[in-house]
Amino acid sequence: MFAEIIQKSSAFDSLGNVITGEMKNHLKGSYSVRTSKVYHFSSDIDIDFLSELLCDSITDIMSVNSHAQPDYDYTVSIEKRPGVMDPEAETIRDYLELSLNIETDVKILSRYYLSGNPPDMIKTVEFLKNRYYNPLIEDISHSVHFIDIKPKTDITVRTVSLEGDLNEISRSMTLSLNEREMSAIKEYFDTLGRDPTDIELETIAQTWSEHCVHKTFNSDMEYNGREISNLFKSTIVKATVDIDHPDAVSIFHDNAGIWSFDDEYDVCFKVETHNHPSALEPYGGAGTGIGGVIRDTIGTGLGFKPIANTDVFCVGSDNDNIPPGTIKPGDVLKGITAGVRDYGNRMGIPTVNGSVHFQRDFAGNPLVYAGSLGIAKKKNAFKEVRENDMIVLLGGKTGRDGIHGATFSSVSLHDQSQDVSSGAVQIGNPIEEKKMLDAIMEADGLYSAITDCGAGGLSSAVGEMGEKTGAEVYLENVPLKYAGLTYDEIWISESQERMVLSVPPRNFPRLKEIMEKHSTGISHIGYFRNGDLIIKYRDKTVCELDMGFLHSGLPMEMKKAAPYGNIASGSDPDINNDITELAEMILSDGNTASKEDIIRQYDYEVMAQTSVKPLCGARQDSVSDSAVISPPGSSRVILLSNGINPHYGKLNPRQMTFAAIDEALRNLLAQGGNINHTALLDNYSWGNVSNTRTLGGLIESAEACRDYAVELGTPFISGKDSLNNFFEMGSGTIEIPPTLLISALSVTDAGNIRPSYFTGEGNTVCLLGKAAENELAGSALYRALGHESEGTVPHTDVKESSAILATVSRLNEMNLILSAHDLSDGGLLIALMEMVFGSDCGCRIAVESSMPDYIYLFSETQTRFIVEVRDEDMDILKAAAGSIVTPIGKTVPGREFSLNYNGTETDFDIEKLKTLWSRGVL
């Protein structure tokens, strides 16, 4: 049977009205769109019950087994493809089973009715595609299919012969292993005197994947006439080990880095990429990205409570000229925003910090970074799997979702990716994860270790947890969404919303009780014992692998790298434009413009702890430099910020790295953070690392991370790398620019926090930090004018900049500074404008300089701030900060902003500039 729900009038159909408006912008004409939802059930359901559940008596009409049919010319129906997760259908199915005791399959169609002389149907479908449906997971519906419940498959154990072309075997099984790695596997099984089973090969491939072991980053390298032994250990790890920070609790061992908050609590912070899934299915890819990183927090130590999310996106900049087979950058951005929104908001975790960047070369391969901050009692910082503990699987059921996600994430995208990769994309069910989170928080003390099922599914989770103890798994105990999965599919499935626990057997009954209270699935799927990895399926042993080989048998190779080279030309273009015109160009560019239309879609205040919000100021539309989280009952706060600049990355990876670290720290310190209690996260998204110059750029960047971190004394506590982000098409490949996201965390006293906008009239405005230089390559100014590769990239001397940042941190503890904002995109003038945008007052600035005005005003020289200080405190400030302080003006009443540059006066129209800046990026 089916029931269709449609609104009584278009006044109640906001979706129809929104689509009508959007369609008319693209396909002119006079017509209207109405929407409905059609619910199909494989069993008959009581109609009164259905009506109450699905139909709002004030606004909706329900028709059963017939279509609602308002006047229309034609209709388009969209349904999820078979096997694609639909959280709404799942929720309804569970509820019907619970309340009516009826088992039914549920399928939901979205229906669009077009009337009043609409464009032809093909154009409409083309319009809806990638905006309102994604062909990778949804179809134009002609008739509804429920999943066939296949009979139980025969369970013969399948073995794979490794005689023959090893590359071909790797390719045909999507193992993403190279010939050297395949040979090592062959050698291992030759010694055992048998062929591997399919599941053994899959397990090794998952464990050895770039995604799970980061084999490129951990390789030895030959670069510029020297040898580097394990790039990761000799750079990022070395910095952290050398710094040996007293606040560091647990680093590089767990799902997230753990940092001390106060005497009672620790916090953890982790950022992940979800680039390839988001390129193909932006909504599902970004949603499962945030869902996955939240599970990392829950799976850190003995369960951290997630308390904030972050998100950073990089997308293409040209909607009219896109590589074949890709989704328009504008639609990608809408989709990933909606994905983070719908998952993060439903989890009840505030999304508090992020940024968005537009650059041409992200068109085929956008970047989606999702971060999660967690908090836990100090006693929960460490986990240890105990021999003979039960292996317990929590959360959702297992289906065919995301098979081969871990190996897929390590290969390039190409122009048919959207047609052939459907298995690699998952759709999340946030309510399943929310129930599991609530249950796990209540089960404190009942388990000895916990981790999440992410890429590689059970294979990665159980394989990692059992590294020291061994693991014995009974796959038939894993609850399935539908029959017909083979044993290896169960093992490597990436179905979302699952966690694996190590549970002392005496605690299992109590744990089960708690899970059942929260309607969260729980199953006992094996034991941590025996030393080896043994997997059984219906009494047959399908896998028997030595943990030592699995975790240490990966053959590493020496990689060859060459210097990336400096791309910027060194010589500057002639620029004669008027300053106001230049400012207007920069403010209306998406990279600099306000992201208010994205931020407002996130619940950034749930939990009532966000004391500095991403939108603040006199009219709640100003930007803050950091988000500040104030856990109730503590006088301390946590600041979160980020720094990233793909435009510099393309020109000079080493300087880009300094700039990203500098920006993240400037953001923290501007808001009032403390450099002595600050930790960093590195998240690399890099191009094709088999290209020696691209790999060389990675080395230059990793060494820059080490150099700046050591000088600053701020360690890296967590990170991740996503390599091979490039897009292949007939006419060649597009590599993304070298991109490093630095996320930063600082703990300080609540009293040190201050705003990023002017607090009132009559105060002195100062520049604080390095002296401006002519550093405009990659800058907002040169990008706006099409000269981004000309001139000089901002250069950072790590000694000089570290000293400046330490000084600002000291000033923060003296409570001298009323407000502060850092200089980044667009330099001094844009930073001043942003401060005025958020204020009730204005400012009058006067500058004398030997530089041409546009260089001084728009240069992006690093390590600089604008600060607002009371006149009477100026002497103290000068005494404390010395020559890095330059007074440049005063705050004044009203919405005035004037600039006197070497005697030439400019008055800016603040309201006009603000309108340009806040036009929206979606």
Added chain:
Amino acid sequence: MNKFKALVLKAHGVNCEIESAHALKRCGFLPDIIHIDNILKGNASLSGYSFMVFPGGFSYGDYTGSGRIVASIIKHHLMDDIKAFIEEGKLILGICNGFQILVKSGILPNRNNDFSQNASLIFNDSHHYEDRWVHLKVRAGSAFTSGISTVMELPIAHAEGKFVFAEDDFPDIDDYTVMEYCDSTGNTVNHYPVNPNGSMKNIAAIRDKTGRIMGMMPHPERFYADHLYYGIHSPSLTGSIIFDNAYKYIKEEL
């Protein structure tokens, strides 16, 4: 029984229960967070409490429409308990998703005294979620809003907050209205973003005839203290006034 015991009702997907309990505690209440399934199974009951709060969140993911599934559970399994609770003169407050549940289960506004649905909360005109602070013109007439004579600021955060009703069936809606979206000077102009979701008559909160049951889209618990304001100068009136008023009412009347 301690008459300041408050019940914060949890259900799958509800996510504002902890800060709601925190805000209640600061105002003198003794809050317990209780899962609705535990009440249905008989492990807990409403009877020991004098104040029931339906907090915000996405109960059952908002699937089939915000609040609908919990409303269905209430209608089939919990309505008698709730009617008894109301008859004893006790207080009920629904915030955001809790407001949606109260309206869709017929508990609020209950104009015809038959617990049938008289109004609804549907998708915002923008058809998407939105977090922003709003100005509210607050009226007396409920146990929660007495003594608020100025325009008040609170955050909203929802996708389905557009308040609608059938005008012919509900000519006296004004008698039930307690909060309206307005500009900073108190004018109830009906345009975005002053009215953030397209609500009819700018309605942000309503009450029942007794004034002891109220539902509101804004989140008072998210502004329980000054440091949670978006700007430098927090208004003196925070969201705590809603819970303070409830406390005062229970102290004096129950």
